[in-house]
Amino acid sequence: xxxxxxxxxxxxxxxxxxxxxxxxxxxxxxxxxxxxxxxxxxxxxxxxxxxxxxxxxxxxxxxxxxxxxxxxxxxxxxxxxxxxxxxxxxxxxxxxxxxxxxxxxxxxxxxxxxxxxxxxxxxxxxxxxxxxxxxxxxxxxxxxxxxxxxxxxxxxxxxxxxxxxxxxx
Amino acid sequence: xxxxxxxxxxxxxxxxxxxxxxxxxxxxxxxxxxxxxxxxxxxxxxxxxxxxxxxxxxxxxxxxxxxxxxxxxxxxxxxxxxxxxxxxxxxxxxxxxxxxxxxxxxxxxxxxxxxxxxxxxxxxxxxxxxxxxxxxxxxxxxxxxxxxxxxxxxxxxxxxxxxxxxxxxxxxxxxxxxxxxxxxxxxxxxxxxxxxxxxxxxxxxxxxxxxxxxxxxxxxxxxxxxxxxxxxxxxxxxxxxxxxxxxxxxxxxxxxxxxxxxxxxxxxxxxxxxxxxxxxxxxxxxxxxxxxxxxxxxxxxxxxxxxxxxxxxxxxxxxxxxxxxxxxxxxxxxxxxxxxxxxxxxxxxxxxxxxxxxxxxxxxxxxxxxxxxxxxxxxxxxxxxxxxxxxxxxxxxxxxxxxxxxxxxxxxxxxxxxxxxxxxxxxxxxxxxxxxxxxxxxxxxxxxxxxxxxxxxxxxxxxxxxxx
Numbered sequence: 001x002x003x004x005x006x007x008x009x010x011x012x013x014x015x016x017x018x019x020x021x022x023x024x025x026x027x028x029x030x031x032x033x034x035x036x037x038x039x040x041x042x043x044x045x046x047x048x049x050x051x052x053x054x055x056x057x058x059x060x061x062x063x064x065x066x067x068x069x070x071x072x073x074x075x076x077x078x079x080x081x082x083x084x085x086x087x088x089x090x091x092x093x094x095x096x097x098x099x100x101x102x103x104x105x106x107x108x109x110x111x112x113x114x115x116x117x118x119x120x121x122x123x124x125x126x127x128x129x130x131x132x133x134x135x136x137x138x139x140x141x142x143x144x145x146x147x148x149x150x151x152x153x154x155x156x157x158x159x160x161x162x163x164x165x166x167x168x169x
Numbered sequence: 170x171x172x173x174x175x176x177x178x179x180x181x182x183x184x185x186x187x188x189x190x191x192x193x194x195x196x197x198x199x200x201x202x203x204x205x206x207x208x209x210x211x212x213x214x215x216x217x218x219x220x221x222x223x224x225x226x227x228x229x230x231x232x233x234x235x236x237x238x239x240x241x242x243x244x245x246x247x248x249x250x251x252x253x254x255x256x257x258x259x260x261x262x263x264x265x266x267x268x269x270x271x272x273x274x275x276x277x278x279x280x281x282x283x284x285x286x287x288x289x290x291x292x293x294x295x296x297x298x299x300x301x302x303x304x305x306x307x308x309x310x311x312x313x314x315x316x317x318x319x320x321x322x323x324x325x326x327x328x329x330x331x332x333x334x335x336x337x338x339x340x341x342x343x344x345x346x347x348x349x350x351x352x353x354x355x356x357x358x359x360x361x362x363x364x365x366x367x368x369x370x371x372x373x374x375x376x377x378x379x380x381x382x383x384x385x386x387x388x389x390x391x392x393x394x395x396x397x398x399x400x401x402x403x404x405x406x407x408x409x410x411x412x413x414x415x416x417x418x419x420x421x422x423x424x425x426x427x428x429x430x431x432x433x434x435x436x437x438x439x440x441x442x443x444x445x446x447x448x449x450x451x452x453x454x455x456x457x458x459x460x461x462x463x464x465x466x467x468x469x470x471x472x473x474x475x476x477x478x479x480x481x482x483x484x485x486x487x488x489x490x491x492x493x494x495x496x497x498x499x500x501x502x503x504x505x506x507x508x509x510x511x512x513x514x515x516x517x518x519x520x521x522x523x524x525x526x527x528x529x530x531x532x533x534x535x536x537x538x539x540x541x542x543x544x545x546x547x548x549x550x551x552x553x554x555x556x557x558x559x560x561x562x563x564x565x566x567x568x569x570x571x572x573x574x575x576x577x578x579x580x581x582x583x584x585x586x587x588x589x590x591x592x593x594x595x596x597x598x599x600x601x602x603x604x605x606x607x608x609x610x611x612x613x614x615x616x617x618x619x620x621x622x623x624x625x626x627x628x629x630x631x632x633x634x635x636x637x
Contacts, residue, residue, distance in 0.1 A: 031291045038317050038324075041466055042338055042352070078484075080477050088480030092374060095272040104483045139286040139487045141334060 029149035033142040034067065044074040046135070046143055053147065057128050066120055066132070067143070070113065077109035110136060205490040209287060210348040218490035220279040222361055223346045229278055229361035236274070236379070239420050240267045243386050246413040247393045254396055259389060266382040273375035274360065281486040282365030283351035285332065285340060293333035300328075322465040339466070341446055351484075355445045364445075367486065370479045373435055380425075380432045387421040390414045442467040442474040 032053050037045040048067050050060050087105060091098050117134050125132055125145075133144040205218035213222045222229075240263070248260040288296070300313055313328035315335050326335045329342050332349045336342070341353035343363045352366035364372045394414055397407035408415055438448060443464060447453060453464040468474050 031295070033292055033295050036337065038319055038326075038338055041319055078482050080481050084482045085476055085480045087482070088370070088476075091483075092370075092480075095269055096276050096371065097272070099483075104485075106482050106485055110485060136485070136487070137489075138289065138292065141285070141288070141337070142292060144292070 027149055028146055030147040032145045032147065034145070035142055036140075043078050044135075044140055045071050051145075054130070054145065057130060057147065058125070062124055066124070069116065070135075070143070073109055073113045073116065077106045201493045203490070204488070204492045204494055207494060208488065208490070210284065211346050212284075212348070214490060215279075221281050221490065222278060223356070223363065225345055225358065225361075228358045232274065232359045232361075233271070235420065235424075236267075236270060236382075239386060239417055240382070242413040242417050243389065246411055247390055247417070250393055250397070250411070251389060255392075263382075263385060263389070266378060266385060269378045270375065270382050273371050273378055276371040277357075277364070277368050277375050278361050280362075280368040280371060281488060281490075282353075282363040283367040283484070284346075284363075284365075284486075284488050285334075285337070285349040285351060286488050287332040287349075288334040296328075296334060320465040322463065324465065339444065339447070352444060353446050367484060373439065373479060376428060376432045376435060380428045383421045383425045383428055386417060387425060390417050390421070394418075439475050439478045440471045442478060 030053055032051045034046050034049075034051070037047040039045075046067050048064055048071075050063055054063060083105065113136075114134055117132050121132055129148045131146040131148065133146065135141070135143050138144055203218050205214040205221075208214070211224040213224055214220065215222070243263060244260060248263070251259045300315075313335075315326045315328075316323055317326060317338075318324070319338060324338050326338065328334070329336050329349055331342060331347065334349075336349055337351065339352045340349050342349045343353060343356050345356050346363055348363070350363045350365035352369070354364040354369055354372075356363045357372070360372065360375070362368070393411065394404065394407050397410060398404040401407055401410070435445075438445065441464065443453070447464075468477065
């Protein structure tokens, strides 16, 4: 069973559901939280600093690209310009009833982000035993990256230094 | 590293495997619960989670009632005369304004103001690790702040003990609703909700349109009485013929000062990209020295500030009220993470009190003495709280839950925008708004609380610096 989990993790990453089901067999070792970067104000940006716990699991460039793409998506959603003003004025003119029928631009971008994260999980993160949680599920405060260890090899590979993530039994 | 406070957090409890294996039968029995049913803040939900309101919403019916009654009297008694003698546009304009006011008011009241969901257990543990102190479990460490640079200016982020996270900039914890709200402006009892990032524009439209409506009704009623008295035998007879107009006059006269004043104040805030909270506390007014003053969020251009605040993109609600709780979360884990409130418990004040007590128990690993902390807002408990340095933010809910009715009464009686009899000047209005700010509101019962709250400004979580 251990070999099967291991194999599936490495060779069958495209089926996202597999990873969800295998969460039961692959054990959660640690969670890393990428915090928000407020240097440019209250707009949504995440820090691109590479956490040390991921050093052995994923390449720096891939990680940075994911975070930068997410930051770009959020910047696009929160961009203040002609379109957002138009949307705001139109909404005000209709006493905000237009939101009952129309989706805001922010919501459209959030859907794009969800799709992007799922695609990243399938292609890049799941094969490495990682899983990104959409920041919207954490109140846009953090990007949570769960690190999974294969149960069979947990004793040797749990080099995670955190206290709460220990799965040793 | 001994970290007693979070000993009980165990990520294994979060993974589905142990729980789902244990009780597959229970999953089928219970109906899927929505997340709003297990929401930890003090809010009420309607329409299966679509509408959200603060728990203390006693004055919202009064606001609605006043608006509807005054407008009703106007349409019933003044409009027929004015249509006859002037023009039919008057009730049309009045109708449009009335609809706009009511729509904005309902939108403000029932929209999520920008509540931040509380940190998950893992997140909280991660943050604890990062700000690890000596690890002693016998006293609460000094208040936690984190300094960051925003647009080359130093801003302090405070740690919220209730929500277990560092508050983002411009976020404040509303103790009446027991939630951290983004871009927190104030808690408005007249609207029955906090005013924050997501509903500020609705609040602003509400007060602006209400100013127009009251001025319009006031003007029309004056015109009506004048025309009648000119046509008839004087003003006394005019009043006798149309007594409802006097009622409207009185209501409008008293409201107009406060509403117009409030609109002016908020227009100033919008133009300078400030919140009421920041303005009252004087965060950017240069009190602390020339090099630290200056609002880092302003665009230094009135038009841009207005557009950004009022017409900016509409952020989504972060609390996902209508999502379904996963079955394993609905069952309280044995590890009893503090975030996982037993969802079957009805959210009465007593229960919130009990749960907060449980939090303190788990956190401080003390015995039953702390049941005494669940009182009816007795100020004498504050020295006790201070001594043992329990989480002040959890102390707040005790006071607020215990004396919430008293507070609500105070909030009604005390001047808040609409009907303050003496709040004509801006400084008076600031005082009245001062009373809206829950930090100050809750400071009034006890002198120790008020001193610390006023000094440190933000309310409970950093008010209790122990043993200085």
